[in-house]
Amino acid sequence: MRAEKRNKAVLVGLILTFTIPLILAGLLFWLGSPFDGKTTNYGDLLQPTTPISQLAPTDINQQPLVGKAILGKWVLLTVSPGVCGKPCEKSLYSVRQICKATGKAQTRLRQVVLTFKGKNPDSHLKNLLASEYPKTVQWVVEANKFKAIAADAANQTTDTQQGAIYFIDPLGNIMMRYSPDANPTGIFKDLSKLLRVSQIG
Numbered sequence: 001m002r003a004e005k006r007n008k009a010v011l012v013g014l015i016l017t018f019t020i021p022l023i024l025a026g027l028l029f030w031l032g033s034p035f036d037g038k039t040t041n042y043g044d045l046l047q048p049t050t051p052i053s054q055l056a057p058t059d060i061n062q063q064p065l066v067g068k069a070i071l072g073k074w075v076l077l078t079v080s081p082g083v084c085g086k087p088c089e090k091s092l093y094s095v096r097q098i099c100k101a102t103g104k105a106q107t108r109l110r111q112v113v114l115t116f117k118g119k120n121p122d123s124h125l126k127n128l129l130a131s132e133y134p135k136t137v138q139w140v141v142e143a144n145k146f147k148a149i150a151a152d153a154a155n156q157t158t159d160t161q162q163g164a165i166y167f168i169d170p171l172g173n174i175m176m177r178y179s180p181d182a183n184p185t186g187i188f189k190d191l192s193k194l195l196r197v198s199q200i201g
Helices: 002-030 087-103 103-108 122-129 143-149 186-197
Strands: 042-051 073-079 108-114 136-141 165-168 173-178
Touching: 073 087, 073 186, 087 103, 087 108, 087 122, 087 143, 087 165, 108 122, 108 143, 108 165, 122 136, 122 173, 136 143, 165 186, 173 186
Parallel strands: 073 108, 108 136
Antiparallel strands: 042 173, 073 165, 165 173
């Protein structure tokens, strides 16, 4: 019996010897090495993150958005600084398809299009939201505040181009950015990782 137990222990030890390095390699590949500071995310992480509440977003009727209206879910935000043209339309479509691709996790997501105060009402965007994107809500903020807050402290750049996409975490922090020509597959992979590891939202 002792010999049998010893043989089993040796077998388990050999299995662990070969499988643990593979598991660690997989984790390093997906999450990035803690020693080199690199990550495998497709989008640009914003550092530091900033609460969207500092922008004092409103709805299209200029009613303040607070509490559940901006918190509790992962937000995929599409920027539309003026009239929603081709880049904006492309991003709205991509975001909708990305959310659908998450399956049951759709309930953890919120689709938003961000417009700026002082601009003429965009009738084309209004029609798009009503006819093709009924799950997408519109937020309105001041352009200068958005440029300042959404900037990455590391390089002091921000993206207010039509069709730029941002992630906002369930606590309301603007935390990741994608250019208008970003690959939807890369965005979906980032979102899937966040949903998988997140204990909130």
